[in-house]
Amino acid sequence: MSATSVPRARRRSAAPPSVDGWELFAPGIRGEGTAARRAWRSRYVRQSAILDAAAAAIAGFAGYYLWFVVFAAYGPRPPLWAVLVFPVVWVPVMLVARAYEERFLWIGVEEYRRVLNAAVLVLALVATVSWGLRLDVARGLVVVTLPLATLLTVSGRLAHRHWLRRARQRGEHLQTTILVGSRETVAALDEQLQRTPEQGYKVIGCCLPSRERSTGADAFNGLPVLGGVTDVVDVVHRFEVDTVAVLPGPEIHGSVLRRLGWQLEDTDAELLLAPAVTDVVGPRVHIRPVAGLPLLHMERPELTGVRRWTKELVDRSAAAMGLLLLSPVLLAIAVAVCLDSRGPVFFRQERVGRCGETFTMLKFRSMVQGAPKLVEDLTRADEGNGVLFKMRHDPRVTRVGRTLRRYSLDELPQLINVLRGDMSLVGPRPPLAKEVEKYGLDMHRRFLVKPGLTGLWQVSGRSDLSWDDSVRIDVRYVENWSLTFDVMILWKTVGAVLRGSGAY
Template sequence: MREDMSEVTTSLQRPVTNEGRSRLVRHVDSFEIQPPNPPSPNGVPRSAWARARRRVSRWHRPYTAILLLLDFAAAAFASYTAIRTFDQATAGFHQAQNDPTWFYTVAFLLLPLGWLVILWFNGAYDRRCLGLGPDEFKRVIRAGVTVCAAVSFLAFATKTDLSRFTVGTALLLALLLILLGRILTRFVLHTVRRNIQQAAHRMVLVGTLPECLEVYTAVTRTPAAGLVPVAIHITDGYAAAKGVQTPVPVYAGRDVLALVREVGADTIAVCGSASAEPGELRRLAWQLEGSGVDLVVAPQLTDIAGPRVHIRPIEGLPLLHVEEPTLSGPALLAKNMMDRVAAGLGLLALIPVFVAIAIAIRISDPGPVFFRQPRVGHEGRTFRVWKFRTMYVDAEDRLASLVDQNETDGMLFKMKQDPRVFPVGRFLRASSLDELPQLINVLKGEMSLVGPRPLPADDGDFLGDVRRRLLVRPGMTGLWQVSGRSDLSWDEAVRLDLYYVDNWSLAYDLSILWRTVGVVVARKGAY
């Protein structure tokens, strides 16, 4: 048997199911020789109507219909609220009392329809941006600015006498309500994707087996993204995958479009160097024209956020330019100022809470209220972190007898039922109230509100990639805390910390702070 990709087809004999998504159960050790599929014609113009007819992944149609109804209702309700709040005679058209029919037609029909049209032309209903990332909200805001400009232009062109304050209130309220509707529908969509694995894009990964498995791990790490790999098409021959455990069926030497139809997919993800041959990716794009199948390229740029990646085309060659991480400059100065101000105000506001917690600790176990432990901070400098004491005073002496019961890997010792923690301390840990004194470290500039988790200083020098996390100040909360906290493995926690170091921004910090509230309330991974 030859490793000729044009003549050999490798596939698993088991049917494709979603069950393989969560466990490694398939072994690539069974092959079948089939004649190659005839190539599809490339570069032939297709009808735009044929391209629009999709045979799979129709979840976005009812979702888009719901968004249309909600956006129309939001715009109409905003107009109604503005009219009811202010005097009807000045609620937009001053001629409203003379011609109320026209006034209400504009306020409750034409203006909401205008919102829908402008939202549509700004791509706010594009299925590629629905449900994930900030792009959907950016398009809604851009549409809101366009609506304001259009209303202003029409009023000027027709010399219509408007109540600027009332119309501005209606437009601003409509924008806020539309954004709120998008947030609520996205929450429902994410819940559906996580719990019943519906409303998702089914993907075929194309590339070498290691590259495809890396992309598989990345996209399945976030079920809310709605990307479900259902098959892998390897480009380096079946021998590279023989005997290897894979989460989904593996194929080789197949016509990719025919394979997509066979497994019921709607997206092809070209991974890494799969398109090394010049023109191969372009011919694949030609082949997919009119098929309703999306083509995405997953370059070998892992854990790099979108704002750092820019496409710079040169004579038809799209170059991905990766910017350096922002580790200094005005943004970092603003972050430090925000940390100090928030920490100072927080300490003043939390004085009653601190007093109550201190009394509860002293009643539970006589001893110091605070626990201070050496931690490694910015650029390897050691500092003492402030925490409310949650363990008995002899906790350090009892640690040696519990080392073999450690439930985590890496540098930290964790037990879900640690006998050294007294009852009040267990509540403080579960509610994260024991971390509040770290505001003192933030005020002193030793920590930040958001950053990598501070690690103990008694584990020696940090080696390898772990040292990179010392480029920024450790934080009271961070990406690791809103992604699982103590339930994460050490490697996963390090990966999240390094991702934050390379991609942090003020907006990202605010997002993590907001997500922290939900995690703390739900007490996820806290023990």
Template sequence: MSRRQRWERRYVRSLVFCDLLAGVTAGATTFALRFGDEVTSYNLAYMVLTALLPVLLPVVLAVSRAYERRFLFVGTDEYQRVLRGGVGLIAGTAVISYALDLDLARGYVLAALPSAVVSSVVLRFALRKRLHRARSRGESLRRVIVVGHELSIIGITRQLRRERYHGLEVVGACLPPGADGVGVAGPNGLTVYGTFDDVARAVERADADTVVVLSCPELDGAALRRLAWRLERDEVDLVVASALVDVAGARTTIRPFDGLPMLHVEHPRLHGGLRLVKELVDRVAAFLLLVAFGPVLLGVALCVRLTSRGPVLFRQVRVGRDGRLFRIYKFRSMYVDAEARLAELRHLNEQDGVLFKIRDDPRVTGVGRWLRRFSLDELPQLLNVLLGQMSLVGPRPPLPSEVAVYADDVRRRLAVKPGMTGLWQVSGRSDLPWEEAVRLDLRYVENWSLSLDLVILLRTMTAVMRSSGAY
């Protein structure tokens, strides 16, 4: 068994244990709250259901393929399959109860089963975050040989090194015949193991367990098939990078056409019923959060008011969906003359794009630094969400001056409402280069889903606690 297979199996066993724990905790807690600690003839059936729940939950999740390695480690597929399995478990319980005329209290079923599913999602999220921290330390990584042209290899290597949570460590490359490999081996420190014909030997020499083939005309279908045959003997994974940039698998379907497999790409879901659901969830959640954070909002407002001259709220015109202008609300974190001093600080800009960011901005107040560190200055944007101008999750709301210099493809960010948080915020915020921030926003626009929103919201909490890139 390879090193990768060992840690992957340990991870799957941990998932099963988490699901068992979720079932035990949800069942026992619901039973105790509903019936206490006394077992009677009336609640005996519920005791049996409570005992079966820890077994039924992993079985249902296994049927929904929530333990398959292809859906684990990154992405939202794992959570979608857990939720799908949970819905199936609830529906199955209802059908069996009706068919056998079982007298089960709906309140017990609707409390125990959903809480077990939610607990499973939370525990899986925590387990994944632990895995990502281990990967940031260089553990539980796949050793990757990248096959393709030099510029493509350099780009994918930089991206994978920046986003180590994907778990792919590039250890070598194979280039087309005639390539010198100076650009790959020099600044990137990769070993060039030869040409496309040397991939199998490169895997053995580098002790790799994964081969990533980038888009290149030299490797057609027949060549890839022969490569797959050579790699399958050693159980080495073959990953083919699609030329479709940042298009999620949920939007792609293989459809045979006269024996030829065709890749059908669905349009992104920018309108329709799910968008209405997102609108409803955004506004209800914004209202509830405003009520819940009322004391915090009042306390922050007093701190801003008492520590520096000027208004409590900072208002600024931003560009929303389809280019519509709106006024954004934030707690003021700068001195009142911040805009006037922008010109004298322009040469200190640490961003490489249209944004202006400096780590130690002298225009930021003492309280403002603390507010920015924990993103508390963003809380008034809940008003914008409640008014329908913003979403809880979406691309960063840009300034009109930034939009004026957008390239055509960057304007795609305006196809959806801007958000209080998004992929770029949970991936490094101001520490990210401009091109990477744009790429993450475009990825969100192209692949939006309710489950992705949920994952981003969960990751936002950890990003705020780390406060990395917040300045």
């Protein structure tokens, strides 16, 4: 079997329900109605406003206490009740900054950008009012209170969003969705939405072009076929659909999309247009008007220049600091490895790095000596994804090695690789040469950057991923690399390591 033909791990049942019995596929959703399913949105907005007011009140009292009690600042001290003015100002300014609009909430970074805009607006408002009315405002109080309110507000919204994601993973607060497009594009988007249930899209069926419905099948890829491209509006009315996701195809051109948008204006359904290019997000994608047309402009990935040198500097500085701070832990692990079994402390292995150059990767030895030679004897017990050899209960792993692998402690010596410049703190997984021989064209994109000590692979399931998912995740990282992206992955790595999911 080739590397690209490994079957996907996530599939719906082989016997999908019929169109008339689609309630079996999405139980309890049809009878609710769009308005009932969306009722949680207004509650979410109100809860966000309450959280913001609470954050502002806490920041106000904390700023008052720190500035006038802890720091004992000189100057006129306002009465304590005056700090309650700050929440009264904070929430309306957030409203002016459009921080409560549903399109900016619960997904993407725009929600947090709106909070920062509100903070700047409050600062400008305080400066203008104090200057215009000649008020003696405690500047230190503003310096302490405003940043603290911003931090608490962003933290509250992060926690609120996390609560929503957990609820959606339990099947709550979902919006029914139909996919419109060719079989290939519909299948790809459906599988991607299945991988991210926290996004809240419950796919209940699809509408295919007429030339692809000639087979007369009631379902495809586990999805009921609810109609054709011209039947979308009827399907929306019939099944009270919340969202229509349209993908590019030969029968779905500009005039068809324009008419579909007009027709959906009389319904409660939202219209989403999926681009042909996937796994490209963030600042690389812009909509630019050209000759009256909204064209999607895709910037080149920024893998060179100042940003690359900044990443290099951050990597090596953090690796040096990490080795210094973790030296007692590294020494304790080295002693445990020596006492547990015979063999060297470190396991050295040739891996392929940036531009296809090989380097020696270091790890604490977690297996018995000579473990690589025993792989052939365990081939039948392989639980990997068709390319990578993995076993959940590998007999080659030592007692100490199980603990090291469970919490990824065996990978700490790779900080030395980062310090030497062979690896980065964040990047694709460093592959073996024999794995590279099985790579397709897409997978070679990963060699544009250095392999990482951690990466999207580690925070997305690690060894539990299929080969197709591993390829998609590595390419996605390269296509969307940024320093912010690295910080996000490092933050998620902490939770992934503590959970130990996919670590074996």
